[in-house]
Amino acid sequence: MWNEGCVLLMGCSAPFSLKAFLQMCNLPVRVVCRANAEYMSPSGKVPFIHVGNQVVSELGPIVQFVKAKGHSLSDGLDEVQKAEMKAYMELVNNMLLTAELYLQWCDDVTVEEITHPRYGSPYPWPLNRILAYQKQWEIRRKMKAIGWAGKSLEQVLEDVDQCCQALSQRLGTQPYFFNKQPTELDALVFGHLFTILTTQLTTDELSEKVKNYGNLTAFCRRIEQQYFEGHDKDNSGTAAPRSAKRSLLR
Amino acid sequence: MAAPMELSCWGGDWGLPSLHPESLTVMAYAKFSGAPLTVNTINNSWRTPKGDIPVLISEDIVISQPAKILNFLRKQKYNADYELSAKQGADTLAYIALLEEKLLPALLHTFWVEAENYCSVTKPWFASRIPFPLSLYLPGKMSREALNRILLTKGGPPLYSLSEVEAQIYRDAKECLNLLSKRLGTSQFFFGNTPTTLDAFVFGFLAPVYKVCFPRVQLQEHLKQLPNLCRFCDDILTCYFRLTISGHSPSGQDTADANLQKLTQLVNKESNLIEKMDDNLRKSPQHPPRKLTTLKLAAGGEESPLNRLSP
Numbered sequence: 301m302w303n304e305g306c307v308l309l310m311g312c313s314a315p316f317s318l319k320a321f322l323q324m325c326n327l328p329v330r331v332v333c334r335a336n337a338e339y340m341s342p343s344g345k346v347p348f349i350h351v352g353n354q355v356v357s358e359l360g361p362i363v364q365f366v367k368a369k370g371h372s373l374s375d376g377l378d379e380v381q382k383a384e385m386k387a388y389m390e391l392v393n394n395m396l397l398t399a400e401l402y403l404q405w406c407d408d409v410t411v412e413e414i415t416h417p418r419y420g421s422p423y424p425w426p427l428n429r430i431l432a433y434q435k436q437w438e439i440r441r442k443m444k445a446i447g448w449a450g451k452s453l454e455q456v457l458e459d460v461d462q463c464c465q466a467l468s469q470r471l472g473t474q475p476y477f478f479n480k481q482p483t484e485l486d487a488l489v490f491g492h493l494f495t496i497l498t499t500q501l502t503t504d505e506l507s508e509k510v511k512n513y514g515n516l517t518a519f520c521r522r523i524e525q526q527y528f529e530g531h532d533k534d535n536s537g538t539a540a541p542r543s544a545k546r547s548l549l550r
Numbered sequence: 551m552a553a554p555m556e557l558s559c560w561g562g563d564w565g566l567p568s569l570h571p572e573s574l575t576v577m578a579y580a581k582f583s584g585a586p587l588t589v590n591t592i593n594n595s596w597r598t599p600k601g602d603i604p605v606l607i608s609e610d611i612v613i614s615q616p617a618k619i620l621n622f623l624r625k626q627k628y629n630a631d632y633e634l635s636a637k638q639g640a641d642t643l644a645y646i647a648l649l650e651e652k653l654l655p656a657l658l659h660t661f662w663v664e665a666e667n668y669c670s671v672t673k674p675w676f677a678s679r680i681p682f683p684l685s686l687y688l689p690g691k692m693s694r695e696a697l698n699r700i701l702l703t704k705g706g707p708p709l710y711s712l713s714e715v716e717a718q719i720y721r722d723a724k725e726c727l728n729l730l731s732k733r734l735g736t737s738q739f740f741f742g743n744t745p746t747t748l749d750a751f752v753f754g755f756l757a758p759v760y761k762v763c764f765p766r767v768q769l770q771e772h773l774k775q776l777p778n779l780c781r782f783c784d785d786i787l788t789c790y791f792r793l794t795i796s797g798h799s800p801s802g803q804d805t806a807d808a809n810l811q812k813l814t815q816l817v818n819k820e821s822n823l824i825e826k827m828d829d830n831l832r833k834s835p836q837h838p839p840r841k842l843t844t845l846k847l848a849a850g851g852e853e854s855p856l857n858r859l860s861p
Contacts, residue, residue, distance in 0.1 A: 383729040384641065391647035445695075445702040447615070466640035 313400065315347045317491025318359055322349075323527035324482045325371040363484055373483045381478060385485045388470065388477070392485075395463035396492045398448060399456050399506075405439040407453055409502050461509045468513040475522065482523070490523045554588065555626075557619075559604035561591035561679060564761045567791050569675070571657060572616045573604040575754030579620055581790040582745040585628035591679075616754075620747060631746045638741050642748040645733070645740075648726060649755050655700050656723030657759060659716060660769055662696035667764040724772045730756075731776040738785065745786070757783050 315331070322329045329349075341348040341357040348357030349365075356365045366372070374382060404415050419435060420428025443449045448456070467489060476482045477489070493516055497507050511517055557580070559573030567589070568574045580587040592603070602614040606622065613619050624631075631639060661672050676692070677685040705715045730752060739745045740752065759769050760783050773779060 379732045380735070383733045384644070386729060387641070387644035387648040390651045391644040394647040394651055442702045445699040462643065466643045469636040469640040470644075472637070 313491040313495035321487035579750035583628035583630040652726035655719040658696040
């Protein structure tokens with residue numbers, strides 16, 4: 301039985317990407333939430349999966365692990381298409397993920413009102429404040445190193461718009477990015493877009509940027525319907541209330 | 551469009567107009583789109599308004615990052631992507647992200663972090679172009695920033711030591727080169743026969759790896775196994791940058807003569823050295839003209855050892 305452990309941080313897209321990916325591979329998965337999931341994970345990052353006596357964390361290594369077990373979504377692609385898929389996955393990581401982190405940790409309003417309380421909620425005072433500030437300092441250091449510290453919120457939103465435009469143009473009118481079959485790229489994009497569309501933040505600007513592209517929202521809805529609707533009843537009690545709150549179809 | 555545009559960037563060597571990937575990208579894009587850019591090689595990154603390089607100055611406007619500079623040029627109607635479809639434009643963004651995530655860390659490492667490379671090539675080269683006393687400080691600062699960037703973006707569990715991080719980033723870079731090679735295939739540029747933004751970025755990142763002579767060259771060796779990427783860089787250099795050893799614009803025979811002359815001088819020096827070391831060689835039938843013929847046939851391969859011997 302595959303167990304997935306994750307901390308349902310506001311705006312954390314990886315659990316959704318991973319769940320979509322595993323559903324697409326037709327692998328049964330049970331989602332379990334733990335406050336100390338970050339510490340249980342071998343790499344310190346969530347989500348991670350626990351299969352038998354093996355623990356694998358982060359989307360990249362999990363995809364490799366699943367491939368080694370004989371399940372892969374990108375076998376039908378030729379070399380050039382695989383190169384393209386990897387390039388688009390990097391685009392999503394580079395732009396969308398960084399933008400999500402920026403919004404969560406570098407935008408002062410969001411940080412004060414949403415991120416700090418959410419991140420520190422499982423812990424008593426003063427641990428909640430200390431851990432939140434530590435994480436914030438870590439993320440801001442990283443932003444500075446890659447040159448995002450100097451960006452204003454408008455510039456970040458513009459970057460997100462550019463990325464969504466590229467994804468929208470690539471998707472076109474097809475059901476999935478590589479036409480008929482979903483691939484890892486579809487799972488990754490779904491995770492990010494779903495998070496952006498369903499996360500409550502101080503402003504709606506980020507989700508508005510995504511909503512501008514009709515084919516992207518249709519894509520998310522389609523994947524949610526196909527892979528998540530029927531599987532809700534398989535989830536454990538702790539996970540169901542949270543995932544029931546997030547839905548694009550309300 | 552009529553306003554003069556000036557680009558300030560680091561200078562070049564080893565047949566490249568600049569050693570800095572971002573500067574090369576902007577220069578290549580300007581050549582592809584026909585933008586009239588005056589290039590100033592600077593020797594001090596603190597002289598630029600924001601401390602970033604490259605910097606484009608047009609009248610009173612100062613723009614500093616490659617993506618923004620390219621946007622500005624496009625708005626001035628110097629657009630190399632005019633004939634691309636929407637999907638190709640999207641592909642461009644995706645491949646540029648791939649370059650930045652997978653290739654750039656290894657590039658930074660080869661230039662600035664790998665101890666042998668940094669101490670014997672990068673630091674002296676930059677130090678010789680930066681005025682004292684900044685030459686004592688700036689290269690070190692650039693090296694620290696590169697290491698910082700690599701560790702913050704790629705380091706962290708489960709990679710616990712610098713050597714594990716290094717192994718991972720070189721693996722990623724080699725995979726990236728393979729992917730680029732597969733994507734390029736046999737065409738001249740990434741989107742057909744005219745170069746575009748993506749070609750500028752790929753050239754900017756690949757050319758320094760390809761041309762600069764470092765002691766530790768695992769990335770260069772991997773690149774040399776991908777002949778279509780090497781041909782891609784060489785084509786852009788000869789068609790758009792027209793730099794030769796002598797630095798003049800070539801005009802067929804003149805170039806060949808100038809190259810031949812320089813080669814002759816270098817060969818003579820080398821043979822003098824050998825004669826001093828070994829009497830037997832003087833008696834052997836190998837005298838300069840014949841050696842020159844051999845060299846002329848294998849001019850490409852022989853250049854690097856000769857360059858190493860030249861002062």
